[in-house]
Each structure stands twice: as structure tokens, then as C-alpha cells.
Amino acid sequence: MNARNLDLRDPWVVSVHRLLHGSGEQVALTESLPAPEGLGSPVLGVPEEAPVDLRIRLESVSEGILASGTVSAELVGQCSRCLAYITDRVVSDIQELYFHPGRGAGDEEDLLIVDDHIDLTRPVRDAIIVDLPFSPLCREDCLGLCPSCGADLNDDPDHDHGQAIDPRWAKLAEGIDLAGGDPDN
Ligand SMILES: [Zn+2]
Ligand SMILES: [Zn+2]
Numbered sequence: 641m642n643a644r645n646l647d648l649r650d651p652w653v654v655s656v657h658r659l660l661h662g663s664g665e666q667v668a669l670t671e672s673l674p675a676p677e678g679l680g681s682p683v684l685g686v687p688e689e690a691p692v693d694l695r696i697r698l699e700s701v702s703e704g705i706l707a708s709g710t711v712s713a714e715l716v717g718q719c720s721r722c723l724a725y726i727t728d729r730v731v732s733d734i735q736e737l738y739f740h741p742g743r744g745a746g747d748e749e750d751l752l753i754v755d756d757h758i759d760l761t762r763p764v765r766d767a768i769i770v771d772l773p774f775s776p777l778c779r780e781d782c783l784g785l786c787p788s789c790g791a792d793l794n795d796d797p798d799h800d801h802g803q804a805i806d807p808r809w810a811k812l813a814e815g816i817d818l819a820g821g822d823p824d825n
Contacts, residue, residue, distance in 0.1 A: 788799030
């Protein structure tokens with residue numbers, strides 16, 4: 641088992657001393673913590689330092705501490721079709737077991753209790769990221785941008801660039817253009 645240190649100044653590192661050494665078997669953790677850096681995807685996420693609301697129950701079980709409940713936060717990002725600024729809210733379920741030192745599978749993925757503390761960052765990050773849409777939209781039927789000029793089609797649904805020329809007629813159109821071209825040519 642590799643030794644791991646937790647930064648006790650990190651607000652996401654929570655003491656479970658009372659659960660491990662006190663009489664109670666569970667505590668409710670209801671607080672807002674500042675979002676860590678990079679909580680989300682490049683197109684949609686929780687801004688750094690924005691509040692993440694936790695409603696988590698910590699329970700003492702034989703293997704360690706079971707953390708379960710929900711996490712929620714406001715999201716900001718960009719519509720994947722029209723690139724408009726969008727806001728949304730994510731509410732994610734979380735259920736993770738933090739092992740007593742020496743328990744668990746003994747690999748890197750184990751969440752451990754270290755010096756009577758647990759670090760909530762990774763499970764909260766994982767729970768939120770899984771629930772983010774891969775292609776966020778400003779609305780379900782967003783029309784996106786014109787592929788020719790980039791105009792926002794939501795503002796101008798009838799936008800077009802005239803009849804597209806059928807490739808079979810393109811040669812003919814060229815011929816007409818040549819015939820009517822510059823007389824000096
Ligand atoms: Zn859009
Ligand atoms: Zn256009």
C-alpha cells in the first residue's frame with residue numbers, strides 16, 4: 641500500500657475523525673465547496689471556485705467510510721452547434737467507499753482514509769463529468785450555424801445563399817458564362 645498524503649488545507653479534504661473515533665455511525669455533509677480547476681469538459685463545466693453543493697451522507701462501515709448522496713452545480717459552456725453561451729445545472733449521484741488503510745484492492749484507484757481524512761475531489765469530479773452531455777446544446781432544436789458563412793441560423797431560419805447549382809449543370813453554367821464573357825478575350 642503506497643502512502644498518500646492529503647492537503648488538509650484543501651476544502652475538499654474532509655475530516656472523518658468523529659465517525660472513526662466517536663459514537664456516531666453517520667454524519668450528513670451539506671455544504672458548498674469551491675469547484676476545483678477543470679471540473680468539466682472544454683465545452684461545458686463548473687467555473688473554478690464556483691460553488692458545488694454537496695448533500696452527502698458519510699457512514700462508518702466495516703471496510704471504511706461510505707460516502708453517498710448528490711452533488712450539484714451550475715454549469716457554463718458553449719452550444720456545440722451555434723457556439724452560444726449556455727448555462728445549465730448538473731445534479732449527480734455519488735456513492736464511493738473510502739477504505740481503511742490496508743484494506744481495498746491495494747491499487748492506485750482505491751480511495752483511502754488518510755490520517756482520519758477523506759478527499760472528495762476525485763469522486764465528485766468523476767460523478768459530474770459522467771453526467772455532462774458530450775455535445776451540449778442551447779436548445780434541443782438549435783439550428784446551428786450556416787456552413788457557408790457562419791451566420792447563426794437561429795436568428796435567421798430562412799437564411800440561404802440562393803439555389804445551389806446541381807453539378808450536372810455547372811459545366812453548362814460555365815459555358816454560358818464564357819459565351820457571355822469579355823468580348824476582348
Ligand atoms: Zn445553439
Ligand atoms: Zn450563410
